[in-house]
Amino acid sequence: MQAVTATRFFFLQYPKTIAVVTLTGVGLFGLKKWMAGGVCHSKARLDGKIVLITGANTGIGKETAVDLARRGARVILACRDMDRANNAAEEIKKKSGNDNVVVKKLDLASLQSVRLFAKDVAANEARLDVLINNAGVMCCPQWKTEDGFDLQFGVNHLGHFLLTNCLLDLLKQSAPSRIVNVSSLAHERGQINFDDINQEINYNPWRSYSQSKLANVLFTRELAKRLQGTGVTTYSLHPGVIRTELGRHFLPTIPLWKRVLYKPFSFFIKNPTEGAQTTIYCAVEESLQNESGFYYSDCARKATAPQGRDDEAAKKLWDLSASMVGLTPSQ
Numbered sequence: 224m225q226a227v228t229a230t231r232f233f234f235l236q237y238p239k240t241i242a243v244v245t246l247t248g249v250g251l252f253g254l255k256k257w258m259a260g261g262v263c264h265s266k267a268r269l270d271g272k273i274v275l276i277t278g279a280n281t282g283i284g285k286e287t288a289v290d291l292a293r294r295g296a297r298v299i300l301a302c303r304d305m306d307r308a309n310n311a312a313e314e315i316k317k318k319s320g321n322d323n324v325v326v327k328k329l330d331l332a333s334l335q336s337v338r339l340f341a342k343d344v345a346a347n348e349a350r351l352d353v354l355i356n357n358a359g360v361m362c363c364p365q366w367k368t369e370d371g372f373d374l375q376f377g378v379n380h381l382g383h384f385l386l387t388n389c390l391l392d393l394l395k396q397s398a399p400s401r402i403v404n405v406s407s408l409a410h411e412r413g414q415i416n417f418d419d420i421n422q423e424i425n426y427n428p429w430r431s432y433s434q435s436k437l438a439n440v441l442f443t444r445e446l447a448k449r450l451q452g453t454g455v456t457t458y459s460l461h462p463g464v465i466r467t468e469l470g471r472h473f474l475p476t477i478p479l480w481k482r483v484l485y486k487p488f489s490f491f492i493k494n495p496t497e498g499a500q501t502t503i504y505c506a507v508e509e510s511l512q513n514e515s516g517f518y519y520s521d522c523a524r525k526a527t528a529p530q531g532r533d534d535e536a537a538k539k540l541w542d543l544s545a546s547m548v549g550l551t552p553s554q
């Protein structure tokens with residue numbers, strides 16, 4: 224009784240304060256919801272289908288795996304760190320109620336590892352319905368892959384380029400099937416530096432990341448052309464800005480005062496479940512079945528930056544990538 228009286232007194236005494244606090248709260252949550260972007264509403268089931276996700280032990284990849292496992296798919300987690308991947312597989316099984324989740328070793332920074340992995344999948348899996356090229360590294364120091372390529376270009380683009388090419392026969396046999404390449408809005412700042420593809424001169428971690436993400440967009444476009452009539456369709460996407468481990472190389476370089484200053488804004492950053500929505504949309508949405516080669520964000524088709532629509536660059540990148548990974552350019 225006393226509490227009711229006190230509340231009534233408070234409301235009568237400070238009506239403006241209460242109105243301002245309520246409106247601010249509603250506004251902030253509305254803004255957060257809007258920033259969270261689209262949601263994949265498709266109810267498509269994937270029983271009997273096989274999905275392969277690279278870098279699925281953390282972040283967007285793990286949340287994508289949970290969703291696709293819930294839809295009934297056999298989910299292959301293609302990961303570098305087997306301990307973390309096995310733990311992730313247990314978590315995905317528990318959350319999805321689907322035990323058909325398996326882990327296979329893949330290091331995209333090694334062409335040999337990619338070839339061995341693809342050989343294993345092609346030999347032991349009956350089909351492949353969705354390939355999700357999700358793994359990525361952002362803004363690392365000037366590191367190289369096992370084969371001497373710029374690490375960001377090597378992992379984010381070349382490793383996935385080789386993996387996809389090695390799995391194309393299986394994807395074609397399983398058609399209609401899909402290839403989903405997780406790119407980024409960062410592609411808008413990207414240029415393919417054909418004269419210095421490995422960023423040997425004046426290395427800049429952001430330039431290298433943006434180049435690799437533009438490569439994802441151009442690869443998707445060129446692949447769609449080459450796969451016309453096969454029933455295999457391709458998609459690239461920006462997942463949003465999401466709280467994951469992707470910033471592990473970049474965040475420590477930001478001064479502490481800036482990190483403290485930006486902290487309140489992290490409220491508006493997507494969580495990994497929200498960040499996985501556009502990937503899931505590209506993987507399962509029925510209405511996309513006849514679209515191929517396009518770019519998506521917030522569960523809707525979006526225009527890429529002009530350099531993402533450069534067909535000549537896409538073809539040139541394909542030929543260069545093929546020669547770097549040891550495929551013939553026409554392959």
Ligand SMILES: NC(=O)c1ccc[n+]([C@@H]2O[C@H](COP(=O)([O-])OP(=O)(O)OC[C@H]3O[C@@H](n4cnc5c(N)ncnc54)[C@H](O)[C@@H]3O)[C@@H](O)[C@H]2O)c1
Pocket residue numbers: 277278279280281282283284301302303304329330331332333357358359360361378405406407408461462463464465466467468469470
């Ligand atoms: N987080 C964001 O805000 C954001 C924004 C735009 C695009 N993306 C893209 O989303 C994708 C997923 O990133 P995330 O945010 O979930 O980050 P994350 O760091 O949580 O996940 C990346 C995954 O890639 C794996 N990986 C890295 N190098 C690998 C290698 N050599 N071989 C095999 N796997 C390797 C990691 O182990 C990890 O599982 C990336 O392609 C990233 O570029 C993320």
